[in-house]
Amino acid sequence: MAVRSFKYVIVGGGVSAGCAAREFAKQGAKPGELAITSKEAVAPYERPALSKAYLFKEGFARLPGFHVCVGSGGERLLPEWYKEQGIELILSTEIAKADLAGKAFVSAPGETFKYQTLLIATGSTVCKRTVASLGTFMESMHVIIKLTAFKVQRAEAKNIFYLRDIVDADGLLEAIKAKKNGKCVIVGGGYIALVLGAALKINYLDVTMVYPEPWCMPRLFTADIAAFYEGYYSNKGIRIVKGTVAVGFTAHDNGEVKEVHLKDGRVLEADIVIVGVGGRPLTALFKGQVEEEKGGIKTDTFFKTSVPDVYAVGDVASFPLKRARCLCCGLSTSTMLATSVLIQAIKAAEEGKTVEEYDYLPYFYSRSFDLSWQFYGDNVGDTVLFGDNSPTSAKPKFGTYWIKEGKVVGAFLEGGAPEENKAIAKLAKFQPQVETVDQLKAEGLNFAIKYEAVKFVKLLVYYRCD
Ligand SMILES: Cc1cc2nc3c(=O)[nH]c(=O)nc-3n(C[C@H](O)[C@H](O)[C@H](O)COP(=O)(O)OP(=O)(O)OC[C@H]3O[C@@H](n4cnc5c(N)ncnc54)[C@H](O)[C@@H]3O)c2cc1C
Structure with missing residues (x-):
């Protein structure tokens, strides 16, 4: 298998990778110097659109309309743009193995990539923990099911969605079309779950949201803030079931989800289930090779990791904040600014210079209805x-x-x-x-x-x- 070498390589082809490519081009990276390796089949796009305009009934967003960096007010980088800049966009290519000491990594089909400077931008993955930890209960369900001759499937039942990329979003759109006026259960009461609850309601589904916390988005919302959104959603006809979790599913003979079983014994009918229980930084490729903190790859304020010439940015990175308690794993809202600072820092380091520290003010936004x-x-x-x-x-x-x-x-x-x-x-x-x-x-x-x-x-x- 071939070995390809680049001055700069970005692993991951999401929001950060697109913004970083734009800044590399601005900073004068030469044709052939930069490569982006991405598991996805399309050029970097604004991921937040997937839970919003992508699902709208009217005026919906479709590629190429929301390629990075339109979300943060920048120019839209179409696939042709990367070609014009001489940036190699290596799509549909999952990286399977990384060797940070040897400055190389290998794709799933076995191609080796070598780099001088690496930017890790693998983002995060959906947290399947809630459903995966259905374990014991599901096992007992199997016993019950065997006894009652009902068919039970686990989280792999058809029409159970974890929205992370455009392929997931397309699957969800298909299901919305097929299950017109059907029932949708949203597992989770966080950021994405709330947006999706509204999007499915707009698509005329009968929506129920289930979460264990006393109110939605408890990590950010106070009880008073949450009371407003819960009241508003109820008035729109969305049912909210709090204080319990989904612990299992049953499926129809054709494999499609049929019911969601709750820990408190209730059973909800469902044609579509969306699990929105948060994400986890995708660090697995680099485990044991780079220092981690709070689940992400630890960086300094210039996004440098503990390994020389290796940087991390976006959801995968944990970088220190000046004004808030937490080490922050990125949000798309901060990506353009963060990647600008990062690429300027890389370029400055090459010339023995420094840049001003990244002083990020934590910022979250959302829209629904x-x-x-x-x-x-x-x-x-x-x-x-x-x-x-x-x-x-x-x-x-x-x-x-x-x-x-x-x-x-x-x-x-x-x-x-x-x-x-x-x-x-x-x-x-x-x-x-x-x-x-x-x-x-x-x-x-x-x-x-x-x-x-x-x-x-x-x-x-x-x-x-x-
Ligand atoms: C449905 C949804 C809605 C959201 N809504 C909002 C919002 O309203 N506001 C907001 O601020 N944020 C929102 N976010 C979060 C936001 O999208 C992320 O913070 C942002 O995408 C982070 O950018 P990133 O580049 O770090 O990761 P990502 O954009 O996730 O990109 C990571 C890329 O790396 C690729 N990758 C991972 N592993 C490998 C590998 N081994 N080999 C090759 N490629 C790999 C992935 O396929 C992906 O292309 C939302 C996220 C989702 C999923």
């Missing part, structure tokens, strides 16, 4: 809720501030206009001191808007004095 929220900063400390968070309001608009040691460290806003979202982002970035929590309660969103205005005036004064 006609709702849209943004969050910036850290969700730690006391909270203050403001605005109209009634799920029955014609135009709900509300938010929450997180206050730690007298400073606003995080801010959430539903229904904000672009300039209002900008204002809460500034607040989370500069973390102003607050006199009293009551002041925040009384001023609500105005606190952020006033702060933005005052900062702007201060900047103007500074500029004039200068």
Whole structure:
């Protein structure tokens, strides 16, 4: 089998790889220097679209419409663009073995790739733990089934989906078409589960969401924030079953899922099941060869790993945050900025120079139905809720501030206009001191808007004095 050598290789062909290619081109990488190896059959695309516009009934998104980097406001990189730049896009090629010490890796069909600088961008994989750990219960189900002569299948039953890539999304679309007006059970109450619940409802499915936590998205939402979304979803006709988990499935004779069995004994009919229980960084290829932290590949603020000439970025990377507690595994919202810093750091290192540290402000957003929220900063400390968070309001608009040691460290806003979202982002970035929590309660969103205005005036004064 052939051995191919490149100056730079990116393993993984997702959001980070596309953004990195764009920055490599900007930084003057020469034709033939960069290769991207991807398991997927298509050029890098905006993965978040898969749970949103890709599933819309009208005005839906399809490739090439959402190739990277349109999601972060950049240009759309079509497959031809990579050709024009002399960037090798090696698609449908899974990397099976990595040898970081030998600066080489091997694809599943046996082709060897050598590199001088490696960028790991393998992203994350769906977490099948919840379903996989059905173990004991499923075993007992098998016994019951044998006794009752019903056919039971595990998580492999047809029409059980884990949405990660475009192939999964196409499978889900087919099922939506085939099961028109059918029943859909969403396992999970997190980020993707909530978006998918809305998308399936828009497609006229009868949707039930099941999750064990007392409210949806507990890692980010307070009980008050969650109460709004749960109320809103209920009003749209989505049933929410909390405090229990899915522990098994039954299937029809044709292998299609038929029922979801819950731990509390309830059984839900289902034509489609979507498991949205989170992801895990895809580090397996590099296990034991590179330092890991919090489940991801540990990097410094320049995305350097513990191995020389090896960098990691995106979902697979754990990099330190200045303003928040956690080491953050990437989100697509930060990818363009992160990859710019990373490629500039690689290029600068080649010339013996350095670049400014990457100072990422944690940012999450989501959209479902006609709702849209943004969050910036850290969700730690006391909270203050403001605005109209009634799920029955014609135009709900509300938010929450997180206050730690007298400073606003995080801010959430539903229904904000672009300039209002900008204002809460500034607040989370500069973390102003607050006199009293009551002041925040009384001023609500105005606190952020006033702060933005005052900062702007201060900047103007500074500029004039200068
Ligand atoms: C359905 C869905 C909805 C989302 N919605 C949002 C959202 O609304 N907002 C948001 O900020 N984020 C969202 N995300 C998360 C966001 O998509 C990720 O943070 C982002 O894609 C991370 O980019 P990445 O390059 O690290 O990984 P990915 O984009 O996942 O790319 C990883 C690539 O590596 C490839 N790969 C993995 N292993 C190998 C291997 N061994 N050999 C070759 N190739 C390999 C994969 O096939 C894939 O192409 C969503 C994710 C999903 C799945």
